[in-house]
Amino acid sequence: MSFLVCGEALIDLIKQQDSSWIAHNGGGPMNTAKALAQLELPTQFLGRISKDNFGQNLLTELVSYDVGVKHVVAAPEPTSLAVVEVDSSGAASYSFYLNETSNFNWQLNELPTDVSMYQAIHIGT
Numbered sequence: 001m002s003f004l005v006c007g008e009a010l011i012d013l014i015k016q017q018d019s020s021w022i023a024h025n026g027g028g029p030m031n032t033a034k035a036l037a038q039l040e041l042p043t044q045f046l047g048r049i050s051k052d053n054f055g056q057n058l059l060t061e062l063v064s065y066d067v068g069v070k071h072v073v074a075a076p077e078p079t080s081l082a083v084v085e086v087d088s089s090g091a092a093s094y095s096f097y098l099n100e101t102s103n104f105n106w107q108l109n110e111l112p113t114d115v116s117m118y119q120a121i122h123i124g125t
Helices: 028-038 053-064
Strands: 003-006 010-015 021-026 043-050 068-075 081-086 092-097 120-123
Touching (some): 003 028, 021 053, 028 053, 053 068
Parallel strands (some): 003 043, 043 068
Antiparallel strands (some): 081 092
């Protein structure tokens, strides 16, 4: 069974106790694609990934998990960010920076015209 996973890949910026920030690759669809590939299921990712440093990090990680990237669009916009703060009880709060970022400026000509080779298509999370 082969999969096409469609959606966002973004950076989670997580505030540390010392007030520094650590960047982690994230996005539910990206994580889904990686999980399917880890199960040795043929998986392609359909998403717009920025050409910036964060985006190139996301792309490198997809490839390192053997996720296919033939449907990835190299986007000129910056990578989307999720800023994460964790309180003393361990509960996380999120602020999303999505406006005019790579994930949300799809053009019709960027979408694949034939996805019939996939047995399952996962869209978003």
